[in-house]
Amino acid sequence: xxxxxxxxxxxxxxxxxxxxxxxxxxxxxxxxxxxxxxxxxxxxxxxxxxxxxxxxxxxxxxxxxxxxxxxxxxxxxxxxxxxxxxxxxxxxxxxxxxxxxxxxxxxxxxxxxxxxxxxxxxxxxxxxxxxxxxxxxxxxxxxxxxxxxxxxxxxxxxxxxxxxx
Numbered sequence: 001x002x003x004x005x006x007x008x009x010x011x012x013x014x015x016x017x018x019x020x021x022x023x024x025x026x027x028x029x030x031x032x033x034x035x036x037x038x039x040x041x042x043x044x045x046x047x048x049x050x051x052x053x054x055x056x057x058x059x060x061x062x063x064x065x066x067x068x069x070x071x072x073x074x075x076x077x078x079x080x081x082x083x084x085x086x087x088x089x090x091x092x093x094x095x096x097x098x099x100x101x102x103x104x105x106x107x108x109x110x111x112x113x114x115x116x117x118x119x120x121x122x123x124x125x126x127x128x129x130x131x132x133x134x135x136x137x138x139x140x141x142x143x144x145x146x147x148x149x150x151x152x153x154x155x156x157x158x159x160x161x162x163x164x165x
Contacts, residue, residue, distance in 0.1 A: 001060040005030045008112050020116045022054075031056045034070075035116060036163070039156060043124045044149055048073075048156035049163035052084070052119075054112065064089045064106035067119065071159045074151040076126040076137035085132035088118050099130060 009030070012022050019040065025032040033054040039045030050073055056065040067089060069082035077085050087104040094102055131137030139148035 001056065001058060002030050004061060005056060009033070012112065017113050017116065019120045022112060022116075025053065031058070031060075033112070035112075037116070037120060037123070039159075040120050040124045044152040045073075045123045045156060048159040050159050051163070052082070054115070061108040061110070063091065064110070065115070067115070071162065072155050073159075074133075074136050074148070074155050075123065076128050076131040076133055076140050077122050078136075079132040083132065084119060084122075085130070086118055086122050086127075088115060 009022065009024070020035050020037045022033050022035045024030065025034045033056070035052050035054060037048075037050045037052060039048030039050065049071075051070040053068050053070060054065045055068075057063045067084040069078055069084065073082070079085060087100050088106055088110055090100065090105045092102070092106045092108075095105065126137070126140055128137045128141050136148070136151075139146075139151070
């Protein structure tokens with residue numbers, strides 16, 4: 001896991017991927033990363049700079065990392081504590097609820113890059129059918145251009161103010 005994470009970090013620093021940057025939270029811990037996600041263009045999150053942490057298990061890539069937004073974000077697939085809930089970060093195998101196919105869940109072929117592309121895609125296109133934040137999902141479905149948009153705009157402004165603290 002350490003070699004894989006070290007190589008991934010080196011690769012991302014040499015060849016940055018549009019939309020996010022990544023680094024270690026603590027130089028001595030390859031298992032805890034900080035990522036900065038730029039709100040995708042043409043979405044309500046555009047202009048935002050959202051900080052999140054990726055915590056990798058010791059048996060990565062057999063199991064997925066956990067991802068948590070540190071910057072406040074209002075989104076159907078991010079719970080109120082900041083934990084990201086998307087299929088590719090769910091433990092591999094069968095979904096006990098029968099909602100996700102095994103191939104939609106974590107697979108060892110996923111990389112930090114594929115995770116981040118999925119998260120950026122999630123920002124652009126929330127999954128309201130499987131929300132981690134039921135209130136945000138309800139607003140997204142029923143009042144997308146009203147209250148939902150206002151809350152996201154507040155998060156974007158706040159993210160810009162605190163991005164480089």
